[in-house]
Amino acid sequence: MTAPVMPLPATVTTGPGRAYAPTPAPTGTGLTHIERALTARRPDRDALEAPFGPLERHATRLLPGLAALRPDIGHTPLVPVPSRDGRGTVWLKAEAANRTGTVKARTAYALLCAAVARTGTPRVRLVEYSGGSLALALAEMCAHLGLDLHLAVPHGSPARLVDTLRRHGARVSHAPEGTGFLGAMNEAARIAEDEDRHLLLQHCAPEAVAMHREHTGAEIIARLTREAVRPVAFAASVGSAGTAVGTTQALRARWTGCTAVAVFPTEAPYGDGRAPGGARRMNGTGGLGHGLKQPLLAPYEGDFAFAEVSYPEALDAMRLLHHTQRIAVSSSAAGAWLSASRVIDQGPRGHHAVAIAASRGTPEEWAHATDR
Numbered sequence: 056m057t058a059p060v061m062p063l064p065a066t067v068t069t070g071p072g073r074a075y076a077p078t079p080a081p082t083g084t085g086l087t088h089i090e091r092a093l094t095a096r097r098p099d100r101d102a103l104e105a106p107f108g109p110l111e112r113h114a115t116r117l118l119p120g121l122a123a124l125r126p127d128i129g130h131t132p133l134v135p136v137p138s139r140d141g142r143g144t145v146w147l148k149a150e151a152a153n154r155t156g157t158v159k160a161r162t163a164y165a166l167l168c169a170a171v172a173r174t175g176t177p178r179v180r181l182v183e184y185s186g187g188s189l190a191l192a193l194a195e196m197c198a199h200l201g202l203d204l205h206l207a208v209p210h211g212s213p214a215r216l217v218d219t220l221r222r223h224g225a226r227v228s229h230a231p232e233g234t235g236f237l238g239a240m241n242e243a244a245r246i247a248e249d250e251d252r253h254l255l256l257q258h259c260a261p262e263a264v265a266m267h268r269e270h271t272g273a274e275i276i277a278r279l280t281r282e283a284v285r286p287v288a289f290a291a292s293v294g295s296a297g298t299a300v301g302t303t304q305a306l307r308a309r310w311t312g313c314t315a316v317a318v319f320p321t322e323a324p325y326g327d328g329r330a331p332g333g334a335r336r337m338n339g340t341g342g343l344g345h346g347l348k349q350p351l352l353a354p355y356e357g358d359f360a361f362a363e364v365s366y367p368e369a370l371d372a373m374r375l376l377h378h379t380q381r382i383a384v385s386s387s388a389a390g391a392w393l394s395a396s397r398v399i400d401q402g403p404r405g406h407h408a409v410a411i412a413a414s415r416g417t418p419e420e421w422a423h424a425t426d427r
Contacts, residue, residue, distance in 0.1 A: 084345040086237060088244035096259040097350045103300070107165065107265035114168035118177035120200045121168060127154035128164050129270050133278045133409075136380050139372075139396035143406040146286070147384070147392065148275060150413050155192040157414035158271075159185075159339075162297055163192035165266035166255040167200070174253055181205070183255040184243035186236055187216055188339055188414060193255075194223035205252060207242035209235060211333075213419060235331025237343050258343075259350050263297030264304070271298065272305020275409055280309075288408040290316040290362070290395035292340040292387035293325070296352035298411055303358070306409070314360055317352065318387075318394045321365040325352075337369045337386040338420055339413060362397065364390035370424040373416060386420050388412035 084090060115122045131152040135144045150158035170179050177200075183193055184207040197204040205226040208217065212229065220227050228246065230238030240258070247254035257263060279286060289306050291299040296317070303315040319325050320336035327342030343349070352359070364372075372389035376382050384392070388411065395408035416424075 084237065084241075084347070086234070086241035088248060089237065089241040092244040092247070092254060092256055093259060093347070093350060096256055098259055098261045100354050102261040103264050103351065103354065104304070105261060105265060107168075107262060107269050110172045110262060110265075111168050114172040117175070118171045118200060121164070121171070124154065124164055124196055124199065128160050129153065130274060133275060134382065134412075136376065136382065136392070138400050138408070139393060140400040142402075142404045143396075143399035143408065145392055145395045145399070146275075146279065146284070146407065146409045147382070147388070147412040148271065148409065149382075150411065151383075151415045155188075155195055157188040157192065158298055158411060159188040159192045159413075161266050161271060162257060162260075162263045162295070163189055163196055165262040165297075166193070166257060166260055167196060167202070169260065169262040170253050170255060178202075180250070180252045181255060182207070182243050182246045182250070182252040183257065184208070184236075184239040185257075186212070186239070186339060187417065189257060190216065190220055190225075194220045194225040197225065198223040205243075205246055205250065207239045207246060209239045213417075215418070233331075233333070235333065235344060236341070237331045237345070237347070240343075257295040257297065260295070260297060261351075263295065264301040264351055267298050267301025268304045269301075271411075272302040275302065276305060276309050279407075279409075284407050285310055286313055286407045286409050287402070288314040288316060288395055288398040288406075289410070290318055290391040290398075290408065291411040292318040292337060292364075292391050292413065293349065293352060294339045294341070294387075296349040298413075299359075300351050300355055302411070303355075307358075314398055315358060316362050316391075316394050316398065317356075317359040318362045318364060318390050320390075321363040321368075324363055325349075325356075325361055335366045335423070337364060337366060337390050338417060339385070340387045340390070360398075362390075362394035364393055366423075368393065370420070373420070373424045382412075383415040383421075384412045385414045385416035386424075388414065388416075
C-alpha cells in the first residue's frame with residue numbers, strides 16, 4: 056500500500072483544534088502479559104499483505120462447520136447518504152446486515168479460521184478480549200462450532216452483554232477496575248498463559264486485514280464501479296484496525312488518490328500517551344493508552360490522515376442520520392460518516408466518499424443519544 060495520499064489536508068478534523076499529533080513512545084504499561092503478547096506476535100508488512108483464501112481453505116477442511124457460517128458474512132449493502140453539509144455523498148457500508156449484526160462478524164470468522172489453520176486442530180481452546188461486538192460474534196460462532204471459548208471484558212461491561220455471552224456457553228472474566236480496554240487485553244493474555252489457550256489477539260491479526268481487503272474492500276469496489284463512482288475518501292473508526300487497513304489496501308489499489316481516514320475518539324486518540332481512562336467514547340474504537348499503537352495500523356500510519364470525533368459529536372450525528380435518513384448507526388459509524396463528510400465538504404460539490412457503518416449501535420449508545 057504505497058500509493059500517495061490524495062493532496063488534501065494531511066490532518067482531517069471534525070472541529071477546531073481536533074487533530075492527530077504524535078504522542079511519546081510508551082514507557083511500559085505495567086500489564087506484562089499483553090506487552091509480551093504484542094511484542095511476540097507483532098506482524099510485519101509481508102504478513103499484513105498475505106492472502107486470506109489459502110488459510111480459509113485449510114481451516115474449512117479441518118473444521119467444515121466454518122463453511123456453514125460463511126454465507127451469512129459479507130455482501131452487506133452500500134447505502135448512499137448526503138454528507139454532513141450536503142455537498143457530496145457518503146456511501147455507508149452497512150455492516151449490521153452481517154451475521155451477529157456488526158462488522159466484527161467478519162473479524163471473528165477470520166480469527167477462527169486462522170486459529171484452526173495455524174494450530175492444525177478443530178479442537179483448539181480459545182481466549183480473546185472484547186468490549187462487546189467481537190465478543191458477541193465469537194460467542195455465537197464458537198457455540199455453533201462447539202469450540203471452548205473464554206472471553207475477557209473490561210471492568211463495568213454491561214450485564215446485558217455478559218449474560219448473552221454466557222448463554223452462548225462462553226466463560227467470561229472481567230479486567231480489574233481502572234485498567235480500561237487494555238486491562239481486558241492483559242487479562243486475556245494472562246488466561247492464555249495460565250490455561251494454555253490460544254489467544255486470538257485481534258490487534259496482531261493479519262487475517263483480519265486480509266479478510267477486509269479481499270471481501271469488504273472488494274464488495275465496495277464492485278458496487279461503486281457499477282455506479283461509475285470514484286470515491287475521493289474512505290473513513291473508518293479504528294478499534295484493532297483490521298477493517299481500516301484491509302479496506303484501505305483494496306480501495307487504494309483501485310483508486311490510488313483515495314484519501315484514507317483513520318477515525319479515533321477525541322477522548323482516546325491514536326497512540327494516546329495517557330493511562331487508559333473511563334471517559335465515554337465512541338463504542339469499539341480508540342487508542343489503547345500508554346503510548347501503544349495498533350500493530351496493524353502502525354506500519355501504514357503515513358498512508359492515513361487522522362480524525363478525532365468526540366462522543367457528544369458522534370451521538371448528535373447518530374440522531375441526525377436517524378432523523379433525516381431513517382438509518383440507525385453506531386457512534387463509531389456516525390464518527391466515520393462525519394469524518395468522510397469533512398473531506399468532501401471542503402471540496403467541490405458532487406464528490407463521493409465511503410464510510411464503514413460498523414453496526415446499528417448498542418442500547419447504551421442509543422440511550423445516551425436520546426438523552427441529549
